[in-house]
Amino acid sequence: MSTDTNLSKTITDPEEAMTHSIQTTVLEGPAALEATRASKAAAHPSFTSGAWSTVSTLGPGIITPLVLLLGLIAAAVIPSVLAPSGPLEMNPAEAFTAPGTAHWFGTDESGRDVFSRVIHGARSSLLIGILATVIGLGLALVLGAVAGLGTRAVDFSVSRFLEVLFAFPGLLLALLVITILGPGVVTTTIAVGLSAAPGYARMIRSQVLSIRGSGYVEASIVQGKSRAFIIRHHILPNVAAPLFVLATLGVGQAIVWASSLSFLGLGATPPDPEWGSMLSLGRLYIGNAWWLTVFPGLFIVLSAATTTLLGHGIQRNLKDK
Amino acid sequence: MKNRQPAYRAEHPSAFPPQDKGRSAQPADFKKRLPLALATVAALLALTACGGAVHADSAAGSSGEPISGGTLVYATGDTEPSCLDPIVGGGVPQALVATQYLEPLFFQDEDGEIAPWLAKSWKWSKDRLALDITVRQDVHFTDGQQLNAETIVKNVAYIKDPQTLSSTGILAVEKVASVEKISEFTARLHLSEPDNALLEHFAQVWVPIQSQKALARGAEANCLSPVGTGPFKVESWSKQQEVVLTRNEDYHTPAPTAGHTGPAYLEKIIWRFLPDHAARFAALQSDEVDVIDVLQPQNAVAAKADPALDTLIGSRPGHVVNLTLNTTEGAFTDVRVREAFVRSVDVDAALKSIFMSTVPRSNSVLSSITKFNRQNPEAYSTDVDKANRLLDEAGWTLRDAEGYRTKDGQRLSTSVIQNDSILIPVSVLEQFQHSAKAVGFELVISQEEPASFNAKRYAWDYGISPLYYTKNSPSVLNIVYDSAHIPSVIEGGYHANNNGLAGPAADAIDVALHKAAITGNETERGRLYAKAQKLIDAQYLSLPIFDQQTRLGFRSDVEGVKLLSPLGMPTFYDTWLDRS
Numbered sequence: 001m002s003t004d005t006n007l008s009k010t011i012t013d014p015e016e017a018m019t020h021s022i023q024t025t026v027l028e029g030p031a032a033l034e035a036t037r038a039s040k041a042a043a044h045p046s047f048t049s050g051a052w053s054t055v056s057t058l059g060p061g062i063i064t065p066l067v068l069l070l071g072l073i074a075a076a077v078i079p080s081v082l083a084p085s086g087p088l089e090m091n092p093a094e095a096f097t098a099p100g101t102a103h104w105f106g107t108d109e110s111g112r113d114v115f116s117r118v119i120h121g122a123r124s125s126l127l128i129g130i131l132a133t134v135i136g137l138g139l140a141l142v143l144g145a146v147a148g149l150g151t152r153a154v155d156f157s158v159s160r161f162l163e164v165l166f167a168f169p170g171l172l173l174a175l176l177v178i179t180i181l182g183p184g185v186v187t188t189t190i191a192v193g194l195s196a197a198p199g200y201a202r203m204i205r206s207q208v209l210s211i212r213g214s215g216y217v218e219a220s221i222v223q224g225k226s227r228a229f230i231i232r233h234h235i236l237p238n239v240a241a242p243l244f245v246l247a248t249l250g251v252g253q254a255i256v257w258a259s260s261l262s263f264l265g266l267g268a269t270p271p272d273p274e275w276g277s278m279l280s281l282g283r284l285y286i287g288n289a290w291w292l293t294v295f296p297g298l299f300i301v302l303s304a305a306t307t308t309l310l311g312h313g314i315q316r317n318l319k320d321k
Numbered sequence: 322m323k324n325r326q327p328a329y330r331a332e333h334p335s336a337f338p339p340q341d342k343g344r345s346a347q348p349a350d351f352k353k354r355l356p357l358a359l360a361t362v363a364a365l366l367a368l369t370a371c372g373g374a375v376h377a378d379s380a381a382g383s384s385g386e387p388i389s390g391g392t393l394v395y396a397t398g399d400t401e402p403s404c405l406d407p408i409v410g411g412g413v414p415q416a417l418v419a420t421q422y423l424e425p426l427f428f429q430d431e432d433g434e435i436a437p438w439l440a441k442s443w444k445w446s447k448d449r450l451a452l453d454i455t456v457r458q459d460v461h462f463t464d465g466q467q468l469n470a471e472t473i474v475k476n477v478a479y480i481k482d483p484q485t486l487s488s489t490g491i492l493a494v495e496k497v498a499s500v501e502k503i504s505e506f507t508a509r510l511h512l513s514e515p516d517n518a519l520l521e522h523f524a525q526v527w528v529p530i531q532s533q534k535a536l537a538r539g540a541e542a543n544c545l546s547p548v549g550t551g552p553f554k555v556e557s558w559s560k561q562q563e564v565v566l567t568r569n570e571d572y573h574t575p576a577p578t579a580g581h582t583g584p585a586y587l588e589k590i591i592w593r594f595l596p597d598h599a600a601r602f603a604a605l606q607s608d609e610v611d612v613i614d615v616l617q618p619q620n621a622v623a624a625k626a627d628p629a630l631d632t633l634i635g636s637r638p639g640h641v642v643n644l645t646l647n648t649t650e651g652a653f654t655d656v657r658v659r660e661a662f663v664r665s666v667d668v669d670a671a672l673k674s675i676f677m678s679t680v681p682r683s684n685s686v687l688s689s690i691t692k693f694n695r696q697n698p699e700a701y702s703t704d705v706d707k708a709n710r711l712l713d714e715a716g717w718t719l720r721d722a723e724g725y726r727t728k729d730g731q732r733l734s735t736s737v738i739q740n741d742s743i744l745i746p747v748s749v750l751e752q753f754q755h756s757a758k759a760v761g762f763e764l765v766i767s768q769e770e771p772a773s774f775n776a777k778r779y780a781w782d783y784g785i786s787p788l789y790y791t792k793n794s795p796s797v798l799n800i801v802y803d804s805a806h807i808p809s810v811i812e813g814g815y816h817a818n819n820n821g822l823a824g825p826a827a828d829a830i831d832v833a834l835h836k837a838a839i840t841g842n843e844t845e846r847g848r849l850y851a852k853a854q855k856l857i858d859a860q861y862l863s864l865p866i867f868d869q870q871t872r873l874g875f876r877s878d879v880e881g882v883k884l885l886s887p888l889g890m891p892t893f894y895d896t897w898l899d900r901s
Contacts, residue, residue, distance in 0.1 A: 088755065090751075090752060090755045092667070092670035092671065092673065092674035092675075092752060093670070093673075093674070095673075095674030095675070096674070096677075108748075109674055109675045109748045110674060110675065110748055110751060110752050110755070111674060265768045269766065269767075269768075270747050270750070270751050270754070270766045270768070271751040271754060271755070271766075281747070281748060283599050284598055284599055284617060284619065284746075285619050286599055287602070287619070287620065287623045288619045288622060288623060289619075
């Protein structure tokens with residue numbers, strides 16, 4: 001199955017959907033960026049009105065998830081300020097206390113404050129999400145660029161290799177990596193990153209290919225510009241914007257995957273607060289203490305939704321312009 | 322009718338299954354388990370629970386005469402056996418299912434008294450080195466073979482054959498040197514030395530009597546369809562799904578405590594493997610299955626509030642669910658450090674919170690229903706001051722940046738391996754980890770799959786291992802504490818003694834246990850086992866936590882669910898479905 005036929009058929013795979021929509025964006029990319037720069041330059045009479053103008057330009061589709069994301073980042077950076085107690089502080093006598101004023105999200109089977117654990121859990125979830133995405137995108141950038149800029153034979157080899165990796169569902173590939181490397185937070189991060197890489201790489205390859213065939217690249221070639229110049233001035237800047245969108249979308253997915261692995265007992269080790277493992281333990285008490293699953297679950301949804309919405313918001317924003 | 326407790330208070334046993342297959346990770350399961358989906362389900366369930374959590378506690382009652390027929394669906398939370406013949410390996414998951422189709426020579430009641438079952442009578446020689454067992458003449462296996470003296474000869478030979486890979490059965494007949502047929506229906510067992518627990522051994526489902534013709538097929542075939550004399554027979558086994566058992570229409574050897582004679586009421590039992598605790602309980606609630614085991618404490622609480630459900634919880638005999646300390650290396654070579662660890666953790670708090678006060682504490686290495694058990698709360702109580710004092714005495718006086726004690730630059734640290742099949746959830750270990758840290762002791766929890774759990778245990782690659790051993794006799798102590806059982810008895814590395822204690826202290830325990838096992842005087846036996854327990858307690862080789870239990874939850878219209886003495890395994894011979 002070739003990449004090209006994939007793009008032309010009905011899109012059902014979300015990753016393909018992203019490729020498709022990003023493809024459209026990118027074709028218009030340079031012009032759109034120019035337009036943004038121009039509009040920003042024109043609307044800069046003062047700082048406050050400028051900021052407001054930026055906010056209104058971005059719209060609620062970006063602002064809302066951005067605010068939520070900032071909240072999560074705050075939880076990740078300064079959990080001790082936001083959480084009323086330490087994530088590991090136990091008080092078995094207060095086990096299974098329902099949510100209330102003393103414990104906003106209730107307590108777990110060892111009397112630990114669920115709110116504090118959820119807040120402290122933000123750090124590992126966000127960190128895994130971001131680092132895994134960086135690993136995935138970094139690897140994908142290399143593979144995608146090599147395929148997109150290389151000779152036909154190189155492109156063929158890399159593309160077939162990516163398709164083989166694609167044969168594995170992402171999470172299964174991550175499990176395979178963990179089986180080899182052993183469970184733990186670091187391996188989970190690497191596993192999630194590696195599993196996400198093939199998807200990104202295929203998108204980047206098609207990006208690079210489309211930019212390589214564009215008129216302004218041809219013009220540069222005619223002008224006698226070097227290969228390095230073209231990569232630096234045309235290819236990279238035009239891949240960067242959609243890459244940023246991909247990264248934002250990817251963080252959400254990486255958080256869900258990392259939580260899934262922790263849920264299976266392959267990620268964070270006890271007693272570290274991690275949303276996936278909290279969900280897994282809480283699930284046993286689902287009929288007795290609903291708060292043990294609802295709150296960690298809600299935060300997984302929230303963080304994944306936030307980053308995904310932000311990614312889509314940015315993507316739409318670029319497209320609109 | 323609600324929350325029925327077993328009438329007997331005798332005994333039940335179980336060894337951790339060394340041969341049991343681990344749960345295999347299936348791709349389809351992962352998708353189902355995605356947290357996003359779960360969070361949604363959690364939220365929905367929570368809303369449902371808010372709406373209708375309170376139920377009247379009305380007891381379900383039988384409408385009268387037992388009805389014959391019907392299919393019972395049983396969902397087990399224990400691991401799926403790799404062999405349906407409990408001789409091979411020899412774990413609780415095998416005993417649970419095999420109790421339905423295999424029977425032993427003797428029956429042991431709740432008071433520990435031995436009665437004949439497939440045997441008709443028995444007679445000891447004066448020197449107690451020979452035991453004549455005469456079997457009933459009217460017993461046929463479900464393959465048509467008749468039970469006779471030759472059957473006993475073949476069964477013991479099968480257990481002792483190294484190819485069979487028996488771990489529980491082989492230890493039970495350890496003292497049996499040879500078996501000879503002395504008449505058509507009488508066999509003579511020659512012992513290497515007296516064994517006062519021998520009849521108890523022959524009263525457990527790990528030493529059942531199987532058709533000699535079936536055994537002759539070899540372990541591989543016998544594992545798929547063992548042939549016994551029980552009320553049901555193995556019809557089929559779809560691995561990782563279910564075992565189908567059908568009624569033995571010619572059955573006429575019920576246990577002495579059975580409620581009726583003749584064939585079982587149920588026509589068929591579907592024995593499903595549903596290791597996920599939450600899913601299993603949900604299947605029971607939604608009437609997809611009729612009976613579940615390994616009922617979690619929190620689900621027992623919920624079942625008690627649900628008029629459509631009943632529970633049956635009973636202790637099993639043997640070595641209690643405990644944390645066994647590996648004394649072969651590291652800080653645990655020092656008895657002071659072992660005691661310090663035991664003193665530092667708060668078992669009562671864990672049972673109260675995580676087990677919701679539904680499981681009583683054990684302060685004895687022997688189950689509360691095992692003869693001669695000696696509760697010793699003095700030895701196993703929490704005492705943080707003493708823990709600190711002992712660690713200071715042992716030279717662990719310095720602290721590192723994280724607050725853990727150190728000695729010669731080494732941190733005071735140990736690892737505990739964990740697998741849910743050993744009944745100690747990770748949250749209990751988290752509490753212990755927390756309290757151990759307070760005295761400067763690092764406890765690293767390593768969650769394992771059943772296969773890796775066993776691999777680490779066989780290789781002595783642990784500081785602490787959760788364990789239990791089911792056996793209907795105080796002689797379980799000879800199995801798990803005698804240093805003779807430190808080396809592996811079968812291929813693969815399984816060893817029954819997991820503390821590894823050597824030296825004069827171990828010798829003293831060995832001597833006491835040996836004397837207790839060979840004495841012909843029951844009072845003396847009790848005194849000697851008490852002495853052995855005292856020596857074991859003083860060495861802090863394990864931390865007893867609670868009795869092993871058979872924990873059943875079932876639909877209220879399932880009548881006559883019972884636990885069978887002496888192992889406390891469920892039996893469905895008297896069970897019928899009140900669904901007319």
